[in-house]
Amino acid sequence: MIRKLVAAVAAAALAVLALPAPAQAGPQKLDHYVLASGYPEVLQQTFPVDEELHIIGCVKCWGLLVLHYGDNDPNPIEVDIFAGLSLLGQARYTTDARIRDQLRTQALARFEAAARGLRGQALRVTGVGYYDPESGRRTLTASLPWLTAAADDIADGINTLQRVAGEPFPDPWRQAGLATLERAYAEIAGKVAGGPSPDPW
Numbered sequence: 681m682i683r684k685l686v687a688a689v690a691a692a693a694l695a696v697l698a699l700p701a702p703a704q705a706g707p708q709k710l711d712h713y714v715l716a717s718g719y720p721e722v723l724q725q726t727f728p729v730d731e732e733l734h735i736i737g738c739v740k741c742w743g744l745l746v747l748h749y750g751d752n753d754p755n756p757i758e759v760d761i762f763a764g765l766s767l768l769g770q771a772r773y774t775t776d777a778r779i780r781d782q783l784r785t786q787a788l789a790r791f792e793a794a795a796r797g798l799r800g801q802a803l804r805v806t807g808v809g810y811y812d813p814e815s816g817r818r819t820l821t822a823s824l825p826w827l828t829a830a831a832d833d834i835a836d837g838i839n840t841l842q843r844v845a846g847e848p849f850p851d852p853w854r855q856a857g858l859a860t861l862e863r864a865y866a867e868i869a870g871k872v873a874g875g876p877s878p879d880p881w
Contacts, residue, residue, distance in 0.1 A: 729870075
């Protein structure tokens with residue numbers, strides 16, 4: 681399974697690199713996050729952010745998102761979720777409007793792939809917290825409300841995108857799902873929860 685995850689992440693990275701390097705709006709800070717579900721291993725990703733994650737008593741720790749979706753598919757949707765978020769991170773900080781639109785389109789494609797991978801199952805948040813990359817220890821906490829909000833928005837956004845396949849007019853659901861996922865990234869980047877819920881109609 682680890683080999684499958686590594687291969688999938690490598691493929692996602694190559695897809696991202698296919699675009700020209702976006703012109704950046706200035707130097708950004710970087711945060712490390714891990715995404716876990718029912719598998720013992722975790723998927724890791726680095727995101728550009730406005731404010732870095734600081735865990736009191738564990739300066740080396742990364743952010744942790746724990747999701748659950750039924751029996752968990754052998755080809756986990758986590759790869760598509762993190763690839764989509766990575767693309768949104770690039771879109772957030774580029775100054776090139778054309779590249780930004782391309783990155784958002786690619787991100788939406790990865791999120792829709794994750795939604796299809798659920799096969800009708802609901803994506804749920806099990807918890808958030810922090811991860812020690814040296815010991816592998818995961819700690820869940822309620823003291824990171826912005827990360828809880830981001831995780832909820834990730835699940836809501838992906839679940840909304842599941843409606844795309846069954847709707848005669850899918851674009852409102854597609855745009856609402858993407859807007860929710862962009863809000864999730866803003867919460868990760870700025871460490872602040874909140875924002876209006878997108879309405880597909």
